[in-house]
Amino acid sequence: MDLLSNLGLGLATAVTPENLLYCLAGVFLGTLIGVLPGLGPTATIAMLLPVTFTLPPVSALIMLAGIYYGSQYGGSTTSILVNVPGEAASVVTTLDGYQMARQGRAGVALATSAISSFFAGTVATCLLALFAPPLAELALKFGPSEYFSLMVLGLLASVVLAQGSLLHAVGMVVLGLLLGLIGTDVNSGVRRFTFDVPQLADGIGFVVVAMGMFGLAEIIRNLGCEDCRSVEVPKITSLMPTREDWKRMVPSILRGTTIGSLLGILPGSGSILGAFAAYSIEKKISKHGAGFGKGMIEGVAAPESANNAGAQTSFIPMLTLGIPSNPVMALMVGAMIIQGISPGPSVMTDQPALFWGIIASMWIGNLFLIILNLPMIGMWVRIATVPYHHLFPTILVFCGIGVFSLKNTEFDIFFMAIFGLLGYLFTKLDCEPAPMLLAFILGPLMEEYLRRAMLLSRGDWTVFFTRPISATLLSLGLLAIIAASLPALVRKRDEAFRKD
Amino acid sequence: MMNKVVRVLLCFAFFGVSLANAEQYPSKVITIIVPYSAGGPTDTVARLVGKAMSGPLKTQMIIENVEGAGGTIAGTKAAGSAPDGYTLFLHHIGMSTAPALYRKLPFDPQKDFEPIGLIGDVPMTLVARKDFPAKDMKELIAYVKANKDKVNLANAGLGAASHLCGMLFMSALQTEFTTIPYKGTGPAMNDLLGGQVDFMCDQTTNTTSHIKAGKVKVYGVTTRKRVASLPDVPTLQESGLPGFEVAVWNGLYAPKNTPKAVIDTLAKALQQALTDPSLIQRFAELGTDVATKDRATPEALRAQLKSETEKWGPIIKKAGVYAD
Numbered sequence: 001m002d003l004l005s006n007l008g009l010g011l012a013t014a015v016t017p018e019n020l021l022y023c024l025a026g027v028f029l030g031t032l033i034g035v036l037p038g039l040g041p042t043a044t045i046a047m048l049l050p051v052t053f054t055l056p057p058v059s060a061l062i063m064l065a066g067i068y069y070g071s072q073y074g075g076s077t078t079s080i081l082v083n084v085p086g087e088a089a090s091v092v093t094t095l096d097g098y099q100m101a102r103q104g105r106a107g108v109a110l111a112t113s114a115i116s117s118f119f120a121g122t123v124a125t126c127l128l129a130l131f132a133p134p135l136a137e138l139a140l141k142f143g144p145s146e147y148f149s150l151m152v153l154g155l156l157a158s159v160v161l162a163q164g165s166l167l168h169a170v171g172m173v174v175l176g177l178l179l180g181l182i183g184t185d186v187n188s189g190v191r192r193f194t195f196d197v198p199q200l201a202d203g204i205g206f207v208v209v210a211m212g213m214f215g216l217a218e219i220i221r222n223l224g225c226e227d228c229r230s231v232e233v234p235k236i237t238s239l240m241p242t243r244e245d246w247k248r249m250v251p252s253i254l255r256g257t258t259i260g261s262l263l264g265i266l267p268g269s270g271s272i273l274g275a276f277a278a279y280s281i282e283k284k285i286s287k288h289g290a291g292f293g294k295g296m297i298e299g300v301a302a303p304e305s306a307n308n309a310g311a312q313t314s315f316i317p318m319l320t321l322g323i324p325s326n327p328v329m330a331l332m333v334g335a336m337i338i339q340g341i342s343p344g345p346s347v348m349t350d351q352p353a354l355f356w357g358i359i360a361s362m363w364i365g366n367l368f369l370i371i372l373n374l375p376m377i378g379m380w381v382r383i384a385t386v387p388y389h390h391l392f393p394t395i396l397v398f399c400g401i402g403v404f405s406l407k408n409t410e411f412d413i414f415f416m417a418i419f420g421l422l423g424y425l426f427t428k429l430d431c432e433p434a435p436m437l438l439a440f441i442l443g444p445l446m447e448e449y450l451r452r453a454m455l456l457s458r459g460d461w462t463v464f465f466t467r468p469i470s471a472t473l474l475s476l477g478l479l480a481i482i483a484a485s486l487p488a489l490v491r492k493r494d495e496a497f498r499k500d
Numbered sequence: 501m502m503n504k505v506v507r508v509l510l511c512f513a514f515f516g517v518s519l520a521n522a523e524q525y526p527s528k529v530i531t532i533i534v535p536y537s538a539g540g541p542t543d544t545v546a547r548l549v550g551k552a553m554s555g556p557l558k559t560q561m562i563i564e565n566v567e568g569a570g571g572t573i574a575g576t577k578a579a580g581s582a583p584d585g586y587t588l589f590l591h592h593i594g595m596s597t598a599p600a601l602y603r604k605l606p607f608d609p610q611k612d613f614e615p616i617g618l619i620g621d622v623p624m625t626l627v628a629r630k631d632f633p634a635k636d637m638k639e640l641i642a643y644v645k646a647n648k649d650k651v652n653l654a655n656a657g658l659g660a661a662s663h664l665c666g667m668l669f670m671s672a673l674q675t676e677f678t679t680i681p682y683k684g685t686g687p688a689m690n691d692l693l694g695g696q697v698d699f700m701c702d703q704t705t706n707t708t709s710h711i712k713a714g715k716v717k718v719y720g721v722t723t724r725k726r727v728a729s730l731p732d733v734p735t736l737q738e739s740g741l742p743g744f745e746v747a748v749w750n751g752l753y754a755p756k757n758t759p760k761a762v763i764d765t766l767a768k769a770l771q772q773a774l775t776d777p778s779l780i781q782r783f784a785e786l787g788t789d790v791a792t793k794d795r796a797t798p799e800a801l802r803a804q805l806k807s808e809t810e811k812w813g814p815i816i817k818k819a820g821v822y823a824d
Contacts, residue, residue, distance in 0.1 A: 007560035046538035046565065053551065174517050184569070189601075189658045189822050198576065201569035322709055325692045327537070329546070330686065332664075336538020338547060340785050344709025357726055407567060448683070455680050456696065 007129060010356025014364055019059050019357070026063035027365045030070020031372060035078060035380075036398050040207065041071040043405040045331045049338070057339040058354050062361040064335055065315070068328050069121065069362065072311040073369050076113045076304055081106060081383050082395055084215035088206055088272040089307035092279045094214055096292060096299030103295050106381045107239030112249055112297055113304040114373045115241075120305035121366035123254070124312035127261055128319075129359050133348070135313070136320040139265045144453035145463045149473035150266075151446040154273050155439060156477045157280035168431045176439025177205060186448055187455075199411040205313055206222030208412050209440060211399050212419025213426070213433040219392050220424040239377050248300040252282055256305035257347040265317065268323070276438055278306035312362055319355060321345060525585055526559040532579045532752075533564050535571030539706045541622070541786070545750050546590045548782050549619055552773035557765070570594060570659045572602055579607040583755040585762035588612065592750045594810035600816040601659045601723055610809065612765055613753040615801035617770045618791040621747040624665050624722040625707045626736065628699035629692055630715060637658055637719045637739030640699075641673060648677045651733060654697040656685040657823065661748045663811065665701035665722060667819050672741050692716060703748055704729065704787030710767045722746040729787050747789075751810075752800045763798055771796045 013019065033039045045064055052060035075090040080097035093113065100109040127135070142150075155173065180191045183203030194200040241249065259281065260274035282302040283289045292299050317323045322343030324330035336343045341351060348355045383391070403412045423433055457463040465471050515603050532550050536542045543565060549563035566574035571594045595609045626637075634640035644651055651669075655663040658681065670676055680697050682688035685706045689696050693715055695763035701722065708729055711718045720736040721727045724745055736744040752770060754763060773779060774790050794800060 049538055050547065050563075053547075060572060084670075140690070143691065143694060143696040184658075186657065186683060198573050201573070202567070237770065261739075278679055317690070321690070323693075324686050331539035335546055337539075337541075337544050337786065338782075340782060342785065343708040345713035345715055346709050395818060408564060409566075452680055452682075458649075458678075 003130065006352065006356050007360065009353055010129075010358075013058055013353045014062065014360035019361065020364070022055070022059045022063040023066050023361045023365050024065020024368055027070035027073075027368045028372065030067040030072075030367040031074035031369065033067070034071035034074020034076075036402065037406060039398070039402045040075075041068045042327045042331065043402070044071070045328060045335075046348070047405075049331065052335050053338060056359045057336070057341055057351075060335055060339060061332065061354065061358055062365075063454035064332055065358055065362060066365045068332075069365060070310065070369060072308055072457060073114070073117050073373065073394070076117075076300075077110060077380055080109045080113065080300070081380060082215070082391070083212050083218040084395060084399065088210065088441060089275045089303075089310070091210055091214070091434060092275045093300060093307075095279070095434060096294070096296050097293035098218075099293065100297070100300065105295065107377050108241050108245060110377045110380060111240055111302050111374065112245070112300045114370055116249070116253045116256065116301045116305035117308035118366055118370040119253050119259060120309035121312055121369075122363060123257050124264070124309040124357060124365070125363045127222055128312060128316060129356075132316050133322050135265050136316050139317055139323075140265055140467060143467070144449045144456060145467050145470045146473065147266075148446060148449040149464055149470040149477070150273070151442045151449065153473050153477040153480070154276060155442050155446070156480050157277060165430070168429075169435045172431050172433070173439040174428075176436035179209070179436075180440045180443030181447075183444070187451055199409060203444065204415060205403075205406055205412060206441060207406055208403055208416045208438075209419050210437060211403060212416040213423035213437065215399055216416060216420025217396060217423025217427060217433070219395065220420060221353045221427055222388065223392070224424075239381065245297050249297050252286065252298040252301040253305045255282065255285070256302035257309045260306030260309030261313045261408070263306075264313035272307075272320030272441055274306040274310040275303040278302040281491055289429045299341035315358070315362075318343065319347060319358070321355040322347065355439070504735055525765060526557055527588060528585050529560045530557070530588060531562050531564050532590050533566055533574050533581075534590050535566060535574035535594070537567050538563070538565050538574070541703065542590070542592055542750065544786065545619060545788070547588070548779050549752070549770070549773055552776040552779040553766075553769045555776070556769040556772040564784060570598070570601065572598060572605060572607075575609070576606045578753070579612040579755055581755050582824075583614075583758040585758050585766065587755065588766070589644045589753045589755075590619070590750060591753065593661060593664065593748050593808065595751065595753075596805055597664060597812045597816060600813040601822060603822060610802075610803055610805060612756050614756060614758050615798045615805065616754055616763060617767045617796035617798060618751040618801050618804060619752060619774070619796070620788045621723070621749045622661075622703045622705055622786070622788045623727045624661065624701055624703050624746050624748065625711065625727075625730070625733065625778040626665075626669070626699065626701045626719045626722070626758070627692070627699070627707050627711065627716040628719065629695045630717060631695065632698060632717055634719070637734065637736065640719050641740070644677065645673065645675055648675050651677050651699070652697045653677055653679045654688040654692055654700040655679055655681055656688050656702070657681050657683055659687075661746070662700055662702045663821075664686070664815075665746045667815055667821070668746055669701060671815060671818070672744050701746075702757065708787055727787065728784070749804060751805065753777060753801075767797055 030041065033044045045067055072089060076093045076097065078084045079090040079093040082099050083094050083098040085091040085094050097109045100106065127437050182200055184191050184201050191201055256278040259278045263274040263277060276433055279299060279302055280297050283292045286298045288296050288298060314329060315327045317325045318329040318332060322333065324333045333343045341347065399416065403416050404410060405410060426433060464474060532546050534543050534546045543563065546563050550563055554561045559683050566577055571591055578587065581587035598605055598609060634643045653666050655666050657663065666679055687704060688700060689706060704727060710716045711730065718733050720732050720739050721730060722736055722745060724735065724737065726735055771793050774796055780790055
């Protein structure tokens, strides 16, 4: 009963004409910046922060939240159409989404992404309404050793991401880990591999690497070969998923939503891990797993539902504990402080209209998004018909603006260019950038958690096996290795038999 | 002849214009460089002050967040900006600890900036996980000394206020225990709430809501006087740590060689801004004490920066901590 009255209060707050308008403005703006390669929610919210001064607190937060999940929605559009992931969570979407677009199925890919996101958003919002406090308590059970084990599991899964040679994948993972080492060491303050360049003191930004390795490298590759420039526009078969597509994507969406919601609660890189994990698991489970990376609809549905579910559930630690789980949430906390609300456990009880209003607005926002996005697909798809000599400079300019807006330094633009060249080199060498990128994200986190766990246990390595959650995660990792190597073993044995 | 007259006239015209410009300061938007990300505590202070100062200055003030390397990238950028009063720098206590923490600091906080005035102080609190055994400060000191191999002190990273407070605490107790560095207050607080670490000393901005909700235990505040928002919490000095005083103070600076007239205009605007009722209310909600009129002056900030630099330098050097 309590829940119903609370939801009633939330809906009453969220459906006032004013708040509906701010919600719509937020998701529209979010979609827009998501679609513009490079410009991300962090930069946009930072720029809009002064505007929120003048708004009532609930409206301000509803709008900012809308920008955030709107951009998660829109971010996949560029991943699919031009292979530029605007943010970490949509890196995985490029793998199959862009391939689908190249086969003329961009419309289907975009629709799949919109539908997956809507479903996942709805489920995650319900979770948030029903179980926010207990879920936040669960997340607190995760100490440094648990996080480390989770990262190990994630890294093992990343090798699964690779399509080609296992050796290449492992090499790229190692390279990613090495790149992740650049920057200031948390414990001692020693600067590693920075060569006295102050801009490297905090490491290389993820977006810089991602846009270089994916977006820029793809442009160089396209310019390098006449055929891939898709001057003959791939025939757009249909915009909407067929019955067969539906049948294939529904189970993927369900799995993606579950994984994304759970990992999204964890502060740190929950929603990124969610998308990667959903993709890897889908690749193992799906009947079409072997075709992943060549434009499989499951490869879009699973990560897209996971990242949107994670975007919603990442509000849980922020709303219930006042702890930001990612940079965007940190900005939301800042917006609350500016509004005179002290973020923390008291928000739920002291500001019920705010708490439930935001939750209710999330579902309304998701509804707006699907209404907004489905009709636009036809328009987006036509981007592919823009002559490439117009399209690529536009992408370049937006990537430049986006990268610059992150830290207001032109240094990052040069770095993006370097990673563009590197990315091109790697495609020539048949090395895929996705495992490298995951290792690049996870490496520094793994190190941080490992060393923190070691500090806390006074150097006792057994903590990873004596703490139950950590032990479970590590055993899962072990299982994954066994599962991955079993088919190979079986095949070898078969070959051995055949030789006889 | 004619030519000469024209030249002289032109010269006067030019002078006249530049004089008029100097009189009119500020005639365009002023940028405040903030060394931390948008939405953080320092950024919030800057935005509130910038908004309140834009009234008396009759111009807009915008915030530029230049993150990285503990604020030293922003400091380098601000120190190298044109000294025309259109680029200012807002930094906290880190301005006084940077020379000790960074061996290759590209700027000198005391020499490369003209202080404008102090903005305010944020008191800090010593908090512990909910089920920490000690009942009060005395018990905590005894417990920590008896179990110094077991306890874990969290901080928000090298050079962070929580790191400084922790170092001061160890030197006050004349003991050493394990410190667990985090990247920012958020994750550190998360682990304190989850009971992964034992205690932490952090700004009221970050701890008050958790204290009031009973999610962490509070043992004391680090200021000389008790804090208005936490009236029942004793000061650490009351609890037997004489001289223990830390607060995160914020100051506003301009690059070296900014004209004195400009500095005076800015200081006056700052003093006026600090009497703005909405700013006072927001600061109170943040647990920040607004600087009094006599402290919001160039002289007071210069003196504060000097005394704090002299206070922290030896503590940091003795602990052998470097951030580069």
